[in-house]
Amino acid sequence: xxxxxxxxxxxxxxxxxxxxxxxxxxxxxxxxxxxxxxxxxxxxxxxxxxxxxxxxxxxxxxxxxxxxxxxxxxxxxxxxxxxxxxxxxxxxxxxxxxxxxxxxxxxxxxxxxxxxxxxxxxxxxxxxxxxxxxxxxxxxxxxxxxxxxxxxxxxxxxxxxxxxxxxxxxxxxxxxxxxxxxxxxxxxxxxxxxxxxxxxxxxxxxxxxxxxxxxxxxxxxxxxxxxxxxxxxxxxxxxxxxxxxxxxxxxxxxxxxxxxxxxxxxxxxxxxxxxxxxxxxxxxxxxxxxxxxxxxxxxxxxxxxxxxxxxxxxxxxxxxxxxxxxxxxxxxxxxxxxx
Amino acid sequence: xxxxxxxxxxxxxxxxxxxxxxxxxxxxxxxxxxxxxxxxxxxxxxxxxxxxxxxxxxxxxxxxxxxxxxxxxxxxxxxxxxxxxxxxxxxxxxxxxxxxxxxxxxxxxxxxxx
Numbered sequence: 001x002x003x004x005x006x007x008x009x010x011x012x013x014x015x016x017x018x019x020x021x022x023x024x025x026x027x028x029x030x031x032x033x034x035x036x037x038x039x040x041x042x043x044x045x046x047x048x049x050x051x052x053x054x055x056x057x058x059x060x061x062x063x064x065x066x067x068x069x070x071x072x073x074x075x076x077x078x079x080x081x082x083x084x085x086x087x088x089x090x091x092x093x094x095x096x097x098x099x100x101x102x103x104x105x106x107x108x109x110x111x112x113x114x115x116x117x118x119x120x121x122x123x124x125x126x127x128x129x130x131x132x133x134x135x136x137x138x139x140x141x142x143x144x145x146x147x148x149x150x151x152x153x154x155x156x157x158x159x160x161x162x163x164x165x166x167x168x169x170x171x172x173x174x175x176x177x178x179x180x181x182x183x184x185x186x187x188x189x190x191x192x193x194x195x196x197x198x199x200x201x202x203x204x205x206x207x208x209x210x211x212x213x214x215x216x217x218x219x220x221x222x223x224x225x226x227x228x229x230x231x232x233x234x235x236x237x238x239x240x241x242x243x244x245x246x247x248x249x250x251x252x253x254x255x256x257x258x259x260x261x262x263x264x265x266x267x268x269x270x271x272x273x274x275x276x277x278x279x280x281x282x283x284x285x286x287x288x289x290x291x292x293x294x295x296x297x298x299x300x301x302x303x304x305x306x307x308x309x310x311x312x313x314x315x316x317x318x319x320x321x322x323x324x325x326x327x328x329x330x331x332x333x334x335x336x337x338x339x
Numbered sequence: 340x341x342x343x344x345x346x347x348x349x350x351x352x353x354x355x356x357x358x359x360x361x362x363x364x365x366x367x368x369x370x371x372x373x374x375x376x377x378x379x380x381x382x383x384x385x386x387x388x389x390x391x392x393x394x395x396x397x398x399x400x401x402x403x404x405x406x407x408x409x410x411x412x413x414x415x416x417x418x419x420x421x422x423x424x425x426x427x428x429x430x431x432x433x434x435x436x437x438x439x440x441x442x443x444x445x446x447x448x449x450x451x452x453x
Binding site for chain 2: 043063064
């Protein structure tokens with residue numbers, strides 16, 4: 001039983017277990033495991049078959065290692081999983097076909113590289129978007145799972161003391177529809193997608209090169225900031241869908257993101273050149289019209305601010321309504337008649 | 340039926356799960372190393388797999404219910420576990436609970452039999 005091949009097999013098994021454990025316990029567990037395996041092999045009267053049998057009895061090293069580690073080894077637990085699947089499927093079903101259609105139309109409108117390559121570019125954009133959406137949603141849910149910002153049944157903190165009075169009325173549980181959140185995520189993703197996409201695609205071409213719509217200088221600071229705000233916006237939308245009702249923390253997050261959006265666009269349109277000069281020149285050359293930049297910019301900023309304020313007020317009101325209803329429910333104590 | 344068998348197996352596992360801790364805390368009033376403990380438990384009719392028992396010993400040690408010491412005077416270095424004072428208290432509580440449960444279940448089984 002002391003021959004090299006058996007020892008090699010044992011060492012490989014021990015390593016397969018220990019490499020999954022934290023360093024401080026690993027050495028100790030390894031030593032104990034070696035002795036245990038040796039004892040077990042001896043009880044089976046040795047030999048390579050005995051070693052194999054013992055390792056089979058101890059089972060998959062990954063499972064054995066999981067036994068030694070106390071913390072949960074999952075990314076998204078059973079509580080969040082149903083919402084995760086719903087949001088992910090809904091987003092993929094909406095965004096991927098949309099990106100496919102939009103890029104196909106754009107590519108085939110003016111097939112610079114020919115039709116087959118245009119179709120290929122469209123498919124590639126759709127697949128890439130799908131992968132990015134899946135990754136982003138999974139990441140957001142994994143963070144929600146780790147940091148437990150998901151409220152319990154009625155919006156109380158998970159794991160905190162729970163009061164039956166906060167139970168939502170029958171049938172009126174959700175304040176926030178998953179569809180609304182999905183639409184929000186779709187819109188934010190498309191905004192981000194367009195910012196990236198317009199760099200290499202345009203209605204205007206000079207010397208075969210596309211003329212980007214947005215000014216290139218924005219990429220130094222403004223676009224990265226927008227990416228951060230949009231990412232925060234998507235996270236809040238996912239949070240809204242998972243929570244289903246307005247909670248104080250969610251209201252604060254939503255108002256913060258709205259304020260960030262409004263401030264960003266007002267500052268951007270007030271201080272920066274947004275449309276690339278080359279694009280404006282090309283537009284003027286081909287149509288003889290000048291882009292009424294000031295008016296369009298002002299209107300755009302006004303719309304963004306308007307939507308942000310309206311959405312913020314709306315969520316605060318919805319939150320207060322729910323608190324009032326919960327208080328009434330607690331005071332009345334009578335079961336509400338269904339239907 | 341295969342289905343029923345696997346359901347029974349699942350429930351049996353649930354019933355046995357807690358018993359292994361009590362069995363360990365009882366046997367380890369004398370120090371033993373992992374494999375010897377496994378043998379003793381098997382001889383006593385407590386059927387537990389090594390891949391369940393060895394990690395369990397580590398968890399009980401982390402909880403302060405067991406203490407351990409390495410001995411090097413044998414052919415192989417061995418880690419001996421034994422019950423700590425706090426493990427002793429836990430064993431007493433678990434044993435009391437076990438006796439109470441045993442009484443309750445016996446009564447229920449007799450009631451439904453008659």
